[in-house]
Amino acid sequence: MTTIYDIAKKTGFSITTVSRALNNYTDVSPKTKKLILEAVEDMHYYPNSVARTLSTKKSWALGIIFVEDLGIGMKHPFFNSVIEGFKKSVEQKGYDLIFLNRYVGGEKMTYLDHALHRGVDGIAVVSSNYDDVEVEKIIGSSLPNVIIDSHTSKSNVVYSDNMRGSELAVDYLYSLGHRNIAHISGHSKTFVGLERLRGFKSAVEKYQLHNSSIAEGGLFSVDGGYQAMKTLLQLENRPTAIFAAGDNLAIGAMKAIKDAGLNVPDDFSIIGFDDIELSGQISPSLTTIKQDMDKIGEQAAELLLQQINHKTDPTISIVPVELIKRETTKAIK
Known part of the structure; x- marks a missing residue:
């Protein structure tokens, strides 16, 4: 052939x-x-894609693209859960998924070129990067697309209410009596990192928490949280509570606290963000802000299929979050 x-x-x-x-x-x-x-x-x-579309004008295939700097893609529990929710939704409508990369037959391509080569009907982009050239090419194309976990006014986008989640975390720590609250931030290159930092600063301003500190945690890794917590431990006026921009950051911070001979939650209260599966299994279990990852995937699928089938205008969908109270937070006098 x-x-x-x-x-x-x-x-x-x-x-x-x-x-x-x-x-x-x-x-x-x-x-x-x-x-x-x-x-x-x-x-x-x-081409196979042409043969399949002779009657329906569709390939009945959707492309999935990961654009992120962690280098772990589907292994990350957030991405894994979101794509599973997306997959279940589109499969019910008769679509297959194709995971697109930058190479075809050993030749380098853009993600958009690969998508066009495969003849997909639309693309879902999972992107942690706030501003990425490859994503911009997809957004600027005529191919229907949805962007997950980032923001643009030019395309369908779906993400959690990151700013509100940060405010919920600080609200809860404040209600427990904490007045010296630190933040371990996610990388400033990422949309979610910036939004969660904005939420933290908004809550700090609301409560006039002048002792608040911010430590850069990098790309949401356990090691990033560990190093950021070591920095906070060196402060003369140590915080009593830490809000981390991701659960992996929070887990790393807990390890640094333990290695310093201190205790969570007796010496420090900690809140994470994401509610990955591990958060409820570690000891002490992690208080966190829960993202509805299934809902994000489902909503992304709905917006993309609406654009494919009905040529709808770009839509922004912000998925609510909630506080999950566990064992890493404690009231102080």
């Missing part, structure tokens, strides 16, 4: 150029497109 690689070999053009010609990109010259289409006809090449 003839493949796109055979077409590229016969014409002398790259796989990317062949793909862009077949998908009617305007930056492919008429002469180049003519040569490629002639080769397609001569070699009787019919």
